[in-house]
Amino acid sequence: MAYFDVASSAPLHPVARQALQASLDDGWADPSRLYREGRKARLLLDAAREAAAEALECRADELVFTSSGTRAVHEGIAGALAGRRRVGRHLVVSAVEHSAVLHSAAAHERGGGAVTEVGVGREGAVSVSSYADALRPDTALACLQSANHEVGTVQPVAGVAEACRAAGVPLFVDAAQSLAWGPVAEGWSLLAGSAHKWGGPAGVGVLAVRKGVRFAPQGPADERESGRAAGFENIPGVVAAAASLRAVRAEAAGEAARLRELTDRMRARVPELVPDVEVVGDPVRRLPHLLTFSCLYVDGETVLHELDRAGFSVSSGSSCTSSTLTPSHVLRAMGVVSEGNVRVSLPLGVAEAEVERFLAVLPGVVHGVREKLGVSVAGGGDGDAEAVTVDALGLTCPQPVIELARAIGRVRPGGTVTVLADDEVAAVDIPAWCFTQGHEYVGASPRPDGASAYEVRKAP
Amino acid sequence: MAYFDVASSAPLHPVARQALQASLDDGWADPSRLYREGRKARLLLDAAREAAAEALECRADELVFTSSGTRAVHEGIAGALAGRRRVGRHLVVSAVEHSAVLHSAAAHERGGGAVTEVGVGREGAVSVSSYADALRPDTALACLQSANHEVGTVQPVAGVAEACRAAGVPLFVDAAQSLAWGPVAEGWSLLAGSAHKWGGPAGVGVLAVRKGVRFAPQGPADERESGRAAGFENIPGVVAAAASLRAVRAEAAGEAARLRELTDRMRARVPELVPDVEVVGDPVRRLPHLLTFSCLYVDGETVLHELDRAGFSVSSGSSCTSSTLTPSHVLRAMGVVSEGNVRVSLPLGVAEAEVERFLAVLPGVVHGVREKLGVSVAGGGDGDAEAVTVDALGLTCPQPVIELARAIGRVRPGGTVTVLADDEVAAVDIPAWCFTQGHEYVGASPRPDGASAYEVRKAP
Numbered sequence: 001m002a003y004f005d006v007a008s009s010a011p012l013h014p015v016a017r018q019a020l021q022a023s024l025d026d027g028w029a030d031p032s033r034l035y036r037e038g039r040k041a042r043l044l045l046d047a048a049r050e051a052a053a054e055a056l057e058c059r060a061d062e063l064v065f066t067s068s069g070t071r072a073v074h075e076g077i078a079g080a081l082a083g084r085r086r087v088g089r090h091l092v093v094s095a096v097e098h099s100a101v102l103h104s105a106a107a108h109e110r111g112g113g114a115v116t117e118v119g120v121g122r123e124g125a126v127s128v129s130s131y132a133d134a135l136r137p138d139t140a141l142a143c144l145q146s147a148n149h150e151v152g153t154v155q156p157v158a159g160v161a162e163a164c165r166a167a168g169v170p171l172f173v174d175a176a177q178s179l180a181w182g183p184v185a186e187g188w189s190l191l192a193g194s195a196h197k198w199g200g201p202a203g204v205g206v207l208a209v210r211k212g213v214r215f216a217p218q219g220p221a222d223e224r225e226s227g228r229a230a231g232f233e234n235i236p237g238v239v240a241a242a243a244s245l246r247a248v249r250a251e252a253a254g255e256a257a258r259l260r261e262l263t264d265r266m267r268a269r270v271p272e273l274v275p276d277v278e279v280v281g282d283p284v285r286r287l288p289h290l291l292t293f294s295c296l297y298v299d300g301e302t303v304l305h306e307l308d309r310a311g312f313s314v315s316s317g318s319s320c321t322s323s324t325l326t327p328s329h330v331l332r333a334m335g336v337v338s339e340g341n342v343r344v345s346l347p348l349g350v351a352e353a354e355v356e357r358f359l360a361v362l363p364g365v366v367h368g369v370r371e372k373l374g375v376s377v378a379g380g381g382d383g384d385a386e387a388v389t390v391d392a393l394g395l396t397c398p399q400p401v402i403e404l405a406r407a408i409g410r411v412r413p414g415g416t417v418t419v420l421a422d423d424e425v426a427a428v429d430i431p432a433w434c435f436t437q438g439h440e441y442v443g444a445s446p447r448p449d450g451a452s453a454y455e456v457r458k459a460p
Numbered sequence: 461m462a463y464f465d466v467a468s469s470a471p472l473h474p475v476a477r478q479a480l481q482a483s484l485d486d487g488w489a490d491p492s493r494l495y496r497e498g499r500k501a502r503l504l505l506d507a508a509r510e511a512a513a514e515a516l517e518c519r520a521d522e523l524v525f526t527s528s529g530t531r532a533v534h535e536g537i538a539g540a541l542a543g544r545r546r547v548g549r550h551l552v553v554s555a556v557e558h559s560a561v562l563h564s565a566a567a568h569e570r571g572g573g574a575v576t577e578v579g580v581g582r583e584g585a586v587s588v589s590s591y592a593d594a595l596r597p598d599t600a601l602a603c604l605q606s607a608n609h610e611v612g613t614v615q616p617v618a619g620v621a622e623a624c625r626a627a628g629v630p631l632f633v634d635a636a637q638s639l640a641w642g643p644v645a646e647g648w649s650l651l652a653g654s655a656h657k658w659g660g661p662a663g664v665g666v667l668a669v670r671k672g673v674r675f676a677p678q679g680p681a682d683e684r685e686s687g688r689a690a691g692f693e694n695i696p697g698v699v700a701a702a703a704s705l706r707a708v709r710a711e712a713a714g715e716a717a718r719l720r721e722l723t724d725r726m727r728a729r730v731p732e733l734v735p736d737v738e739v740v741g742d743p744v745r746r747l748p749h750l751l752t753f754s755c756l757y758v759d760g761e762t763v764l765h766e767l768d769r770a771g772f773s774v775s776s777g778s779s780c781t782s783s784t785l786t787p788s789h790v791l792r793a794m795g796v797v798s799e800g801n802v803r804v805s806l807p808l809g810v811a812e813a814e815v816e817r818f819l820a821v822l823p824g825v826v827h828g829v830r831e832k833l834g835v836s837v838a839g840g841g842d843g844d845a846e847a848v849t850v851d852a853l854g855l856t857c858p859q860p861v862i863e864l865a866r867a868i869g870r871v872r873p874g875g876t877v878t879v880l881a882d883d884e885v886a887a888v889d890i891p892a893w894c895f896t897q898g899h900e901y902v903g904a905s906p907r908p909d910g911a912s913a914y915e916v917r918k919a920p
Contacts, residue, residue: 071691236661
């Protein structure tokens with residue numbers, strides 16, 4: 001069995017388990033009580049806060065523990081926006097933020113606020129200049145992840161922080177995917193993280209708010225955690241979270257180069273082993289343990305199921321929208337193929353042999369799925385038709401792209417294929433497919449029945 | 461060492477510890493993932509939900525796990541209010557709810573809603589008829605605790621539920637203090653609880669919303685826990701919480717009669733052993749393990765400190781406002797003395813000998829504190845003054861009451877004492893003291909300097 005999905009959740013680190021068990025005896029009482037059990041709980045809480053703050057490179061009194069990374073994001077963004085309401089109600093986010101950030105932005109819009117989404121390049125990163133251009137005099141807050149959760153691309157946080165500083169706008173950094181690997185570079189105003197992503201327990205997030213950043217906690221008042229995280233403190237959880245962050249950092253320092261070599265190897269070999277694959281994300285400025293690729297002409301769900309049967313746990317598309325059947329907003333924003341998407345995130349200490357076994361298994365899995373779907377599009381060749389229209393109405397991903405790939409072989413170079421499709425994934429995957437295959441994506445026109453007609457011109 | 465403060469937080473139950481440890485191996489993955497680790501996590505989560513729902517006597521699909529009891533209260537009240545916004549924006553609460561409820565009510569008021577606080581009698585319970593009178597056509601939600609957290613008085617939930625049903629208003633029950641002892645009687649619409657109060661781990665609350673109750677989750681969207689509790693699921697925590705609730709219920713059934721006998725004994729003997737003590741709360745309709753009393757002429761903080769030195773962990777006044785130096789809102793609403801307040805809440809399995817030792821230690825502790833304060837008021841007697849004015853400006857609790865008690869001995873029966881005081885606790889404790897001593901509290905008049913003049917007529 002190989003668990004290759006630590007970007008979703010990492011198994012509990014042995015140090016976290018030890019710290020959790022050790023603090024169950026002394027960490028259950030109310031730390032605001034003055035009797036002995038309360039004082040013991042307070043000592044544990046204070047020590048955990050010191051350790052976590054050191055790992056985040058902030059002051060202990062700048063850091064609170066929340067009940068999850070999601071909560072750290074929700075409370076952090078809401079508090080920062082409210083703290084700067086007088087400045088304005090404009091929020092800037094990147095288009096590839098985690099859903100916790102984008103849902104916060106949507107809530108802000110519902111409440112009458114304005115939101116600008118900064119787009120990303122094909123490798124998943126924002127550019128500093130386009131981010132800077134989005135900042136306005138009424139911008140209350142800017143949000144940027146440290147690294148993307150789906151494709152591993154590292155964002156230019158330092159540059160964006162500098163642009164925000166120049167504009168007088170606080171920067172909120174969602175560091176959930178990167179904290180195991182190191183602190184975020186200086187310049188952030190607020191920072192959020194999630195313990196179960198670094199091998200700590202579920203139920204613990206961290207929110208740091210730099211001194212001097214205006215912050216007004218929202219929701220009903222609660223005096224715990226400086227009023228920034230309501231609810232009785234989960235002290236065994238935070239002790240385990242802080243202890244494991246320190247331990248994981250020490251291991252990560254030793255593992256980063258090895259994992260990067262393994263993921264580089266996968267990035268190179270997957271396209272050699274499997275036809276019609278696009279490896280996505282920045283090849284260099286990326287997290288060491290994560291890679292993502294999309295296999296044309298298959299659906300991700302079936303690939304995942306077959307990989308699970310073969311003993312590999314990986315995920316597909318957006319980690320948080322997979323159940324909604326909509327394509328990943330990250331892949332969409334990058335303009336890359338979303339069908340047949342596979343994200344691999346390797347755990348610390350993974351055996352090289354497991355990675356090799358994955359590379360040995362993957363081609364057969366993808367081939368099997370394509371065979372079931374009756375796909376035989378490789379090769380292609382040219383036909384003599386000038387223009388072909390394909391009716392893919394009612395067909396879902398990956399069928400519209402498969403139909404397009406078949407039809408492209410029937411037209412002459414420079415000829416056109418029009419695909420009629422109502423599956424919304426087609427709007428992402430048809431242009432992305434054209435890009436990977438070298439054909440020209442002309443555009444889409446809406447039809448009266450709600451579907452779209454996608455026009456593709458074959459490479460001359 | 462005797463920990464007598466389970467109403468704040470109970471030590472982790474052995475069953476909770478076992479369940480927590482057992483589920484660390486299988487409960488760390490994302491339960492929404494379809495691979496094997498995710499499926500294992502999902503099985504644990506589903507089983508915990510079934511077990512918790514059975515203990516609450518609701519359906520599993522009515523129950524979500526939150527990150528704390530506080531969060532269950534905050535999200536439950538906000539969601540229910542939003543769900544019935546079309547009906548109106550009026551909220552009814554009792555005056556003795558936990559601060560999580562009252563802070564939710566305050567947030568609702570800040571947002572433009574209306575709140576009615578239903579008062580309580582001297583024993584801490586609302587009356588069904590006065591609660592029913594507070595319900596209006598525009599009432600969106602009514603809130604009532606199952607039992608009070610400071611004095612243990614059990615509220616007439618069934619009667620209030622019936623009145624709410626008749627008025628078509630959903631009833632939210634904060635059952636944090638009573639779930640260890642049994643389910644809440646039928647009739648509630650929403651129910652909240654907190655695992656660490658019943659010996660489960662911190663970081664877990666429960667929120668049940670009956671089918672058919674309109675509910676609109678507030679804040680940023682999140683698909684976990686039916687959209688009602690944002691954040692990655694803390695599965696080891698919820699497994700431990702559910703397992704321990706079942707175990708604690710079984711023990712509580714056997715312990716209830718014994719603990720009630722012990723607390724009855726304390727209720728009877730504390731006033732015999734310590735002069736000038738008022739035992740508060742309902743003597744019969746109360747939680748079996750909890751009693752509260754106030755010792756005149758001492759400050760609770762010092763009493764707690766001395767009891768801690770003697771090996772007893774108890775709390776004083778409101779569990780959540782002790783750090784704010786304001787008198788407990790519960791004791792104030794009941795009109796009882798707040799000074800020298802001690803709450804004792806016995807753990808399951810407490811040794812009778814520990815209770816006896818507490819009774820042996822308490823008189824010396826209170827006597828010692830009174831001696832340090834120079835209190836020698838017992839006895840009293842009569843003087844011949846017609847009216848005495850006492851300047852207690854700048855003095856804090858319990859000094860104004862001590863000055864009053866001294867002065868009352870200098871006036872003739874039927875004469876008056878006027879106390880000038882600026883400590884806000886005096887507004888609670890002077891009337892309450894009069895009640896316990898049989899003197900007439902005439903009233904208070906504000907002074908230009910912001911202080912008040914409290915007038916007391918000595919019993920004839």
